[in-house]
Amino acid sequence: MRLRDYLIQFFIALTVFAIFSIWIRVPGYMDAEYYTLSATRLATGHGLTQPIIWNFLDDPTRLPYASHTYWMPAPSLVAAAGMRISGTTDFSFGRLPFVLLAALVVPAASWMGWRLDKTRLTGWLSAGLAVFCGYYVPYSSTVDSFFLIMLGAWLILFLMDGTLADCLPFKPFIWLAFGLASGWMHLNRADGFLWLALTAGFWIHQYIKSGNTSTRQKLIFYGFLLASGYFSATWFWYSRNVVEFGSLFTPHTSRALWTTNYDELFSYPPEVLTYNHWITPGWGIILRDRLAALGNNLAAMVAVQGLVFLFPFCVAGIWNRRHDPLVRMGIGMEIVILLVMSFVFPYSGRRGGFLHSSAALQPLIWGLSAAGLADVLKWIAPKRNWNAARSIKMFAPGAILLCAITTVFVFQMMVIGNNPMQPLWEESYRDSVTATEMINKNGIPVSDRIMINNPAGFSLISGRESVVIPYGNPQAALEVAEKFKIDYILLEKNLVSRLMPLYRQPEKFSAFKVVDRLDDKILLKINQSSGGN
Structure with a gap:
């Protein structure tokens, strides 16, 4: 792939997302409304504060109150930047950076397709899947973390792949970038901390496999840079928490572990959420709820992440590259997120938490789907006396067209609804x-x-x-x-x-x-x- 390809893909994506954004005139749902409200507070000089209480888990005592005690602040920071630059707190300007960043995800997905199959066509096919991305399209134009974490996770996987291949220069900068990207992931979602665990585990692996003292000394320095990058990104967040709560983390967040349904996140008094409360229904119901969440999240994986018809190709791409470290790390994270959002936070997970968190892996999923489609056609071609290269060129536009049709249908269902004069969004x-x-x-x-x-x-x-x-x-x-x-x-x-x-x-x-x-x-x-x- 050439730089020109990536630039063309970016501008195509920017155009498509801008067209879809015409119908996205308001945040659309509670999460995005919260991020937008907090962004207006930031843009008008009120800092990380909120004029609302939307749950009682951390024992709020006053209004206004510290913001982002449940959701993380990065989407609000990005929206506030758009508002400050434009000089207005209007949603339309707050969401502009999100459209631009969403368009950057498309060349990132293209790189994934090229990296997995080493062909320019597969890179372009992966980009096409990312442009017409079904369920995710509406979120390219609102204030939320979906596309922000796609970029952060892609960068982490890109850096890991380059480090393993030993093809990236300026290694100190690479490890600093690891930390910054991990911090970015954590600032977007509380479970983004899992990505710091991944980068830390990657550093430990590099340290263990290093064979001499000088290399290990360098890696100790790199580990310091990793930690420095992470805290450079998150220091303001931890500082706010120490000043506001006297601790690095929001107090009593563990109460969310002891809910027995989603609505209990809003329990008052919050002290009722204890282990004894959680265990009262019995292990049978606890396990039933978690298995139900697992089933729901697996269905979402197939229908949303894989758009149903792409999912078998994604599986083929995974299987044929099961020994590829990049695939192992990415799919490993997908499995970890699935388990956390099914068994640790099952009620939030099935209400959208899994889709939010797993969105980070979408550039890899699109790349694997494109590569898997190429694999399937290469396997079929000799059996049907087809020319493999020609068949891929013929089927790739069809796959993109099918994704485009599906995306328009999903957009109609999610955003416009039955009455264009009163959009469902x-x-x-x-x-x-x-x-x-x-x-x-x-x-x-x-x-x-x-x-x-x-x-x-x-x-x-x-x-x-x-x-x-x-x-x-x-x-x-x-x-x-x-x-x-x-x-x-x-x-x-x-x-x-x-x-x-x-x-x-x-x-x-x-x-x-x-x-x-x-x-x-x-x-x-x-x-x-x-x-x-």
Whole structure:
């Protein structure tokens, strides 16, 4: 592959992603809304703070509060950079860097295809698969970590491959880059720490196999550079945590391990999330939930990562290159992520955590799929009296066309929906706009805090401080309201089961007074002095 190929691929990808971005006018879902909200705080000089509480795991005590205690800050930092450069906090400018970085993933995938099959055509086929990447296309134009971690993971695998082949110059810089890339992965996702473990394990392997004292001395220096690169990328994050919490990590994050369903992430009080709580359902249910998560994540691997029809070619590519260190390291990480998101964090994993984390391996997956397709055609060609090179040239455009058709179909399903005038992607935005209009119509002062299902989306639209509705009964909601001095709660039909009695018959609860109703929403004033019922 030549530099010209990679540049052409980048600009093709940039054009395609820019066209798709026309329909991505808002963040689209809670994660992206949170990153965008935090980016606006950064861009306006408020630092790593948030005007919302969206879970209680780390015992928040005030508003505004330290941001990114659950999600990591890199997407917000990237979006804030776009906002600062443009001089506005508009989402359209915050997401521009993401479109550019997503386009860089395409030549990265192309390199993977070329590296695995050593042909320019396979490199271009891999690039085509990355451009028309199905499920991932909408995320090329919003504020999230999908394509950011693709670049970080690709760089780590590229550096490892070059180190093993001993073909990269400036080795001290290479090991510093290892650390920076590992830090970048961790800043994007909490489980990105696994990539630091991979690079550290790679360093240990290099140290053990080194045969002389001078080489080991160099590797000790390289290990120092690896650690320096990692902490150069993450020092501000750890410094913030030490100042804010008195520890390197957000306190009580282990509570997420003891949930028995996804909604328990919002439990109040959070002290209920203990090992004893986790073990109460019994080992049978615990194992059942984890096997269900594993099945769900395997299905996502086939349908999303492999677009179903590419998956068999990916498997063929893996099998034929099973002794390749690059493939072993990449697929090893895929398996580790699958196990962590199925057995350690099964509820978050099946709700999108696995797809977020495994997206890091997509450049390799696309490369393996392209190489596997070439392998299959080379195997079939002699049996059918085909010319192998010609058959690959004929089938490659067809594979890209099929991916393009699938991508358009998925985009239609995820973003546009049944009504182009009210795109499905904007449903969360419309919901927050309606909630804001409802609250403003009733003359509620901007200083009054609101308890609501999606505080990130609501605060992004309204500019108000808000707190998530806790996973619990009406009494839990009253306790949260008292702690954070909340005057109003907005309920809607998408509600935890123990609050449904309040939603259906609020007049039976003396601590809550109906202020307004609109569609499926009920706005209630909270009267703390009345007690729970």
